[in-house]
Amino acid sequence: MGALRAALGEAKAKGTFFFGGYALYLAFSYITFHSFTIFASVGALGPSSQTLFLAIVLASRFAVFVFVAVYSLRSPGPQTMVSVLVSCGVAFFGFLMCGMALQFSGEVDFSQVLPWLLFGGACLGAGDAVMVLMWARFCKTLTLRTVYRYVLVCNVISLVVYFCMTLLPPAAIVPATATVFVASSVCVKRSLDVRGRVGSEHSRPVMRSAAAQLWRPVLGTAVFCFMSGLMMQVSGKQELPLSTVQQTSIVTSAIVVSLLLLPAVLMKKPLSVARLYKVALPLSAAGFLLLPLLWNAAGGIVNAFAQLGSMVATIILWCMLADMARDTRLPSALVFSAALACTNAAQLLGVLVGFFSASRLTAGGLTLTVVALVSLYLLSMLSLFLFKDRDVASDEPAAPPTQVVVHEEQWFANRCEAIAREHQLTAREAEIFALLAQGRTVHGISEKLFVSENTVKSHIKSIYQKLGIHLRSQLIDLVNEEGALSSDAAGASGAPGSSGGVRRLS
Template sequence: MGYVVDIARSLRLRDVVFFGGYALYLVFSFMAFHSATVLSSAGSLGYDVGVLFSMGAMAARIVVYLACALLARRFLRLSSAVSSLVTIGVGIVGFIVAAMVFQFSSAVSVDMFAPWLLLGGVFLGAGDALITLMWARFSSTLTLRAVYLFVVLCNAVSLVFYFAVTFVPAPVVLPLATILFVVSAAFAKKSLDARPPVEAEYSRPVFGGAIRGLWHPVLGTVILCFMSGLMLQISGQNEIPLESFQQTSLFTSAIAVLCLLLPALLIKKPLNVGRIYAFALPLSAAGFLLLPLIWNAAGGIVNAFAQLGAMVAGIILWCMLADSAHDTKLPSTLLFGLALACTNIAQLAGTIVGFVNAETLKQGDLVLTTVALVSVYLLLMAALVLFKDKKLASREEDPAVQLTPEEALASRCDEIAAAHQFTPRETEIFKLLAQGYTMPVISEKLFVSENTVKSHVKSIYQKLGIHVRAELIDLVNQS
């Protein structure tokens, strides 16, 4: 808990308020895209129209993410003020179109207002992608533990805000969502200005190393996003009252956030988000086993579990992407853009498949049972295989086993790293330094820039209270 107190003391109250803008964005996102709270405020627009709105938003996000990833270097040249203004402008257009549809939906046929609602979904989806990339740039300026605490705490705060939103009268929902979006974009600008500027670098070998380190978590999250989009359609969300869906989602999400928060508060060792992921995913798999049995009973518990796995996956992947961008100095827009485009493509594909086949599945149906079992299998694959890291395997200490010199050196380095609370990357570099490797060689081995290595070495020396390599070697030998 000491490091949490240290982080809190280092922050000014104004910064804490601005950083909390990410929680406001999460509330807006849940209202607009995940719970249909915004669409429900306009009355009965029809389930098909709501799905069309969601598909338009996902398609727009995919296009924006890919475009920003391709133009990552130019995107970085934009000031935070310009990024914020463009984001707010795109979002406002979407809100205006949605407001027009809500105003005239009762007076015109579905065929007339459906294209306009699709257009509103496209603009809101594009605005959602742009504001996400702004918060991604901010997250990439934080260390792994800091960004993990930041994201999980913001998710916890957003649940409290969203609980309050459930009591808001229907006519106020759309204006409230607009305010949340605009304020969050403005706070993202302020948060970026409060952090030291990051000089991003691009190198093909470094980018290749980052991709090799991230494709497993991206693939696991893609599986969960596809299953989330699929299950949300075939389990018949439209048959569940909005209030029941909101309450169940809030309850399950609160439990998940609490489970994610405890490791960061209680574990002193450097965080390993891969282990947290592998522990959380089997829990979410339990919901899919209930699909053939309870269908939409218990307030849509299956729908809630379908979203739970994707939410946990999204939080962990976000932290991994931010840590990779922070560590490699690659443009955050590049890494986040490519990864989030993949997850949105998967969710869109799952939504389309589920929507097309929703009417052919019934409670207790053999096909539905098969879908549920396959879903559980894919989730367990993601947890037990895709996120299995051989580096995480801990050797049980056995006095009868004699360690090789290399293993003994690594063991001493691990003890020193744990005692001085090194980050995972600092531990890697510390071991290579102890073995006598130079900074250029370490840069090549870890696929990071030499400036990044120098930055980590400086941090290592400060934590150890030394100034030169010789002191480091002596420290390891004495241990």
């Protein structure tokens, strides 16, 4: 846990132990959804059964993410303990269904237990979605640099846990996986208790700004997820022995995660998002280029390339979502659910397209080669489009020189608080409103509050809408006019501190 403690330097050693629970969740995901190790007791499932199981899991995740995204627009969300109980309860039912189906698969026709197995997959997908949103809430409490290191370190640890799980007897896989899931849920509850819950606010301008900044990386990651689901079908991954799939997945994932972690440890600043996405681009494209040549050779390395491209893109997107939720104070459930619903829908579409098209995509076929080249071209064009640095334009021009009224500090704070309360400003909006009234620039507010300038601009738009104004000068006039009246009234009544309480700066 030393590496994890280093990545979370500001955390206490006592809490760091529970932070490692995210690695347990990742190990559960590898075992259940990526390599289907959970089905080792009955041998590798047939291609059709694997596809159906994965499709049900993805559809269940998508449904939960959509529901949570809509629900979080109206409610701050349930307490952590409620989420943990729901996640564990639904997942436990899924483990029970899968375990019973696998237990009776050797005694009855498999077609009779397949519906129960698929129902168990739906429950596991729903429990997984709730669990991942709880870890998202935890990641919101970390800075961008810290969450990047944290996610990568947990990925390394999860591969170790995953490897140890592959050494267990097949009959012990299901109960061991259930234990890992429950342990992760306990850890996320304790981790959130240690870090504390970050306040959330709803603001339409802020949500629109966040969507404008995130739609490109979400679209890019969705493309990678679509290709990942497609590759799993057309490359014939299901035809490989389970041990080969496990070994290839562990080795290639460990190499890629280590390469991503190395610069984050050595460099003072993490790599830019654009550069990291450029790592995922050739990885995913290489799988399509090598597919006509290698097919299932080299231990399924072709499929691994596409899977790793999706993995890198997903890691980067996770960090961006956590940083956006922290920066804007939007609910983490809303930010992550909306993005993950898109990526899961894309992967589900890729799985279905690949499954129904696999018969026409044969090794060495012309169609397969065309798909490979066209995919590479589309990825190249996508990279040029997605990674242009764009800024959210501000509707407000640079603040012109204006007269700012400076009142006594306590009076000024009270006036700003009263105006904010009257117009129902959120806590963050009230904070920015007071700084605007002082004449601070967007850049100055950004530095003082440790948030991006785009986030400040979005809050300013919301403030202007609630106040019914359009310019900074109108905001200052609003405070000055009410302040002057209050000071005059105080002076007329002989209130203490009424004289000299206002002075005008130009």
